[in-house]
Amino acid sequence: MSDTPRPEPATVPTSTELIHHPYVPPPGFQAVVPAVHKASTVVFPNVAAMRSRTWRDKSGYTYGLHGTPTSFMLEERIATLEGGRHTLLAPSGLAALLLVNVALLKQGDEVLIPDNGYGPAKELARHELAGWGIRHRFYDPMLSGEALAGLIGEHTRLLWLEAPGSVTMEFPDLSALVAAARQRGVLCALDNTWGAGLAFNPFALPGGQGVDVSVQALTKYPSGGGDVLMGSATTRDEAVHQRLQLAHMRLGLGVGANDVEAVLRSLPSVALRYEAHDRAAREVAAFLQSRPEVVQLLHPAFAGSPGHEHWARTCRGAAGLFSVVLDARYPAAQVDAFVDALRLFKIGYSWGGPVSLVVPYDVPSMRSAGRWAHAGGLVRFSIGLERPADLIDDLTQALGQLAG
Template identity: 80%
Template sequence: MSKSRPLSPPAAASDTPAVSRPGAEAAAPCTTSTELIHHPYVPPAGFQALVPAVHKASTVVFPNVAALRARNWKDKTGYTYGLHGTPTTFTLEERIATLEGGRQTLLAPSGLAAILLTFAALLKQGDEVLIPDNAYGPAKELARHELAGWGIAHRFYDPMQPAEALAGLISERTRLLWLEAPGSVTMEFPDLQGLVRAGRARGVLTGLDNTWGAGLAFNPFVLGTRDEPLGVDLSVQALTKYPSGGADLLMGSVTTRDEDLHLKLKFTHMRLGLGVGANDVEAVLRSLPSVALRYAAQDRAAREVAAFLQQRPEVVQLLHPAFAGSPGHEHWARHCAAAAGLFSVVFDARYAPEQVDAFVDALRLFKIGYSWGGAVSLAVPYEVPSMRKTGWPHAGGLVRFSIGLERPEDLIADLGQALARLQG
């Protein structure tokens, strides 16, 4: 039974006569701030709804000092401080872990923050990380600047070389092998199984940027066979993309299966103060039940749009892992049945960079902007040679497309009119 509101205390006696106003009764005593702050009402238990509740807190209160001293935030058996978790954040972490095929998940303020958390937790001065040359650009910049300033070395490797070649790069200083599937912008799909095998043979941890896969295209923790069970040690996602689906928030996650590795990450997560807002967590929780439907719809639409562009004379190379002829297609086919709504095309070299830019400017339904995974289709031109150390075989300009939830035929019509302007 809920507690009732206490009676207001009687008004104090006073020698000063009350001033009356014509037609007005005596005013009720004012409610004090203390009454409002310490109001005893507690709503009845047992409320259940389809959507998880949103719990916002920095301070978490305890019934007594013994509880304060005994409560443990590390294993999700209790709450100690808002930064260490609330029912809302714990719920999203558990659901992302299930989506990824892992056992534990930590949330971070962005996908890049999740990568930073991984690097900071697993690397120290004198260590080295190997990063694919086609990885997400800000992750490479993080290695070039912050990691280098902390005395942590890095090397960029070509992920499309035979996995055996990686063994020659791993040294006694190498502590982490970073993976991305497919590569950012240029969309090559590496031999994940071979790369993980090479890292495991040398005792090196493997981490995967799985934002493209979103836990739906393949299970990053099950890459091998029954006779040779292979999988990454940790999987990172930018929940900003498909799990959110709204292009309106930033969030990242790090998922593991190993309890000791999870705790190592969790202590660093605590010391770095990587919190996320409850309203953003609520938004992801609301979108998550539809992520598989949206991912499949955007996959189908992207393949339809990509097939159109592949046939155009202006395009010399389609970069979409699900299409034969795209670099690493055979690796994609080994692990995946699905693909994200993301691909790139390389234009014929006869079109100057400014012409490719004009093509993008001419698009009407496609908006120009970074990120992907939302309902609105996007297009961004890139100068790939300035982004790569290893060889890039194309001379023409590249445009990356993120397909949203518009009708594919409408997007194809938009591309057709922009290509006509390119020809003109």
């Protein structure tokens, strides 16, 4: 580098010169990590381009809310992960659930929701959807296809599925439920956060049928760090996608470019992490199943868990999530004390990150369709990426305090 100092400019540059600087970086830059494009305003070379450009088929860019190269890339990768054709991103998993309801339901319609489904989604039905004149019913998730068909009425337009339930972990007969809905012309939407697009293909279930929409909280396994909020809604059907896409635009749903970047960086390792969570969870779950304090293990990959046979027919893996029911001789205060005694497990909602989590639940207060079969307290575990032996040691000391 020359020691000759650069000559000072004749004048101080103005803000206009800085804003409209002529330099354009050369094309052709490629890297392993996708570029991060941030924009609200997208500029056009001329009026004709502004008037002719479209974003709906991802052939162009019109406004930051309608997509950037970064968000389009994540949408395409999630669609591939889920086995779908089209994906839309939302600010959270719950926002993606809202999108599906708003796009596919109108006043006078009815939606069926599994009674073991995601709690905030049930509250959305009880309050906002009901306020808009959309009726709902909660159904027993372990119904047969024939029994579900009997629930479908003339105003039923949408069936929600969750596999397994996010707290009590029952795995329904997805194929039978979808087939029953199809026979009655009812659309099917699945909360596939647990499956993450890896445990099974929601669009090609055993028997050949699939759901119309698969929703994920990308907050969980695709992100993997416990530091991003994002959701997705994926479809194969073009007509359903168009309904979702237009509602998505009118609702003004958008995601931050840095959050998209975080998910894009984590996505290449999601299959490896999912397998690691699964393997560790089965080891920890087997330990808890052997303990006298535990009367029921709720993990779909284990025989005796509700819906295990449906899981075995549908899935090629399982998430790192399971619950246990403790003996009824331990009152709620003792169950809470057991949770408080854990050291490696952190008390917190959500899951899918590197840190193992635990939450106690009062299941009877959460159910309205069908009777909960257990009297003891339920505790849900999300197994992170710690060494399973260390987690088992932590559980051993906390169970010792519970028994004491």
